[in-house]
Amino acid sequence: MMTDHDRDLKQKKRQGDGSSEILLFQLGPVQDFIAQARSTRDLWSGSFMLSWLMANALREVVTHGGLHDEDVVFPSLKDNPLMLALRDREAPVTSELALIPNLPNRFLALVPKGTAADLADVAARTIRDELESMGKAVWQWLPTNDADPSCKERWDTQIAAFPQMIWAYTAWPADEPWRDAYERVNASLAARRNTRDFAQWKPVNTEATVKDSLSGKEECIGDEVFWKKLTEGHSQIFTAASHRYGAMNLIKRLWMHVEDIEAKHDINYLADKLNFKEKEIWRTLRVKDLPSIAKDNKTGSYVALLAMDGDKMGTILAGRESADADSPQYHTEVSQTLSEYALYDVPKLVREQFKGHLIYAGGDDVLAILPGDQAVACARALRDAFKARGQAFGFEASCGIAVGHQNAPLQMLVKEAQRAEQRAKHGYGRAALAISLYKRSGEIIEWGCKWESGALDLMAKITELTEAGKLSGRFPYALAALLRPYALDDEKDTARLETMRPVVEADVRHVLSRQGEGLKGGEREALATEINRYLEACWQPPKSSGGIAGAQAQKAETTLRPQDFINLFLVETFINRHHGEN
Incomplete structure (x- = not known):
């Protein structure tokens, strides 16, 4: 049912009436802060901290500005579980939904004329006040573990330096199209982001101090006596x-950590802020560690970090590719679709179907940890759900996966997954998947493909035939041994590759005859044909589709990647290592 406010918003469909301003607010850093993690709990906590700070800011902006939720164009606040729980302690919201980190690090709001600067200040002040409150809750716990009170000044100084907040606003003059006003404020924010602040750092003391082990920047809190007691007395944390x-x-590690729900000194910050029982919070926050996630592999002890991001979302949100998109209403509809995907599609796929742990789901942006042999299938399912959910808007996504041993540094795997995601976007021209595989021996294998290239179907076929006992798990290694003298990773000459192709096709058939003795009837020839089709795709760059903006993306469309041919098989057999080499 359309409210009066919805009708008002419809009336502003295409052009301003001179009564509004557009406010765009952003906090950060995001990826670096989240990646500073030693455990899956650290990863989740860092993600949720940012969502929690943004939720508090949005609540105060809406309240202080006398706004409707629909005035927040992005993200969508409609039925958002965290916002509902934060506003109303009696709201029928489960902790499982409310504690999903699903709010992005920016918001876009349509506000009354003359109020944007004040509301931006409200958002920034709210975030600083809430972070200070979280810091106080954690500091009260630290002295019980012999934290030196003299460290309080350093503690307060470091909290005051985080996060970085920037904003921009613009008037929406009468008769100006929405798209023009939105792109202007977006460009203003980008310009502000590039205008770096360099406030002079005033050290609390001039003595040399050990740096934070995860960030490598901030001075650590406390002396060796404090840390000895902390690590010995709270070894689970x-x-x-x-x-x-x-x-x-320290706040990230401690602000919601409950070792014992009966303990008087444990910190359960959210139980005080939201209407959830401590036992419910404790149960929801029981996060799997990497060995526990790795146990869900068929065999082996490898995990995967998955990072997915929507393609060209700025273009979609700006409505540049749709004649019907020049309105805040359209922008709100896109935001609502992203919210529904993050809240309902992503948790179901990651947690229930693929036995993973969800770190973050902020619309088009997903970060998750999965058993190594589930990551590719999960990535494909997430992309398909994203594309289907946003079909009306032309949603598409790229994904990066980093596969490593359960004892590999988690911080490294997160960063490598994010790099792989960028490789999918800029190396493969978007609408793609890129994988970085880190073996314990030190060998690194990189591979990628377009979603629609047929490569993932071939990978699934190899897995199916191997598990059925028709194809030996040694097939990829035997083929790689034959092709290694060709130095494919260094070959960029299309003519030379075309000359070599019949030889490689013959090698494929030869290896299949030795390693595919279980293939019956026409199965061997059908598989050889499918493999050779993928060989042609890797060795003959496709014609540019013309649908990807930017010179870098256009170049990616025509980049030769002959080594991807063999790396598909090496990646497949390793992540399904129950039939491969240990």
Whole structure:
């Protein structure tokens, strides 16, 4: 049912009436802060901290400005579980939904004329006040573990330096199209982001101090006596005895940690802020560690970090590719679709279907940890759900996966997954998947493909035939051994590759005759044909589709990647290593 406010918003469909301003607000850093993690709990906590700060800011902006939720164009606040729980302690919201980190690090709001600067200040002040409150809750716990009170000044200084907040606003003059006003404020924010602030850092003391083990920047809180007691007395929280942390990473580790729900001194910050029982919070926050996630592999002890991001979302949100998109109403509809995907599609796929742990789901942006052999299938399912959910808007996504041993540094895997995602976007021209595989021996294998290239179907076929006992798990290694003398990773000459192709096709058939003895009837020839079709795709760059903006993306469309041919098989057999080499 359309409210009066909805009708008002419809009336502003295409052009301003001179009574509004557009406010765009952003906090950060995001990826670096989240990646500063030693455990899956750290990853989740860092993500949720940012969502929690943004939720508090949005609540105060809407309240202080006398706004409707629909005035927040992005993200959509409609039925958002965290916002509902934060506003109303009696709201029928489960902790499982409310504690999904699903609010992005920016918001776009349509506000009354003359109020944008004040509301931006309200958002920034709210975030600083809430972070200070979280810091106070954690600091009250630290002195019970012999934290030196003299460290309080350093503690407060580090909290005051986080996060970085920027905003921009613009008038929406009468008769100006929405798209023009939105692109102007977006460009203003980008210009502000590039105008870096360099406030002079005033050290609390001039003595040399150990740096934070995860960030490498901030000075750690406390002396060695404090850390010895902390790591010995709370070994479940501080699993690395040699690690030392600054204020923000201590807050990330402790602000919602409950070792014992009956303990008087444990910190359960959200139980005080939201209407959830402590036992419910404790149960929801029981996060799997990497070995526990790795156990869900068929065999082996490898995990995967998955990072997915929507393609050209700025273009979609701006409505540049749709004649019907020049309105805040359209922008709101896109936001609502992204919210529904993050809240309902992503948790179901990651948690229930693929036995993973969801770190973050902020619309088009997903970060998750999965058993190594589930990551590719999960990535494909997430992309398909995203594309289907946003079909009306032309949604598409790229994904990066980093596969490593359960004992590999988690911080490294997160960063490598994010790099792989960028490789999918800029190396493969978007609408793509890129994988980085890190073996314990030190070998690194990189591979990628377009979603619609047929490569993932071939990978699934190889898995199916191997599990059925028709194809040996040694097939990829035997083929790689034959092709290694060709130095494919260095070959960029299309003519030379075309000359070599019949030889490689013959090698494929030869290896299939030795390693595919279980293939019956026409199965061997059908598989050889499918493999050779993928060989042609890798060795003959496709014609540019013309649908990807930017010179870098256009170049990616025509980049030769002959090594991708063999790396598909090497990646497949390793992540399904129950039939491959240990």
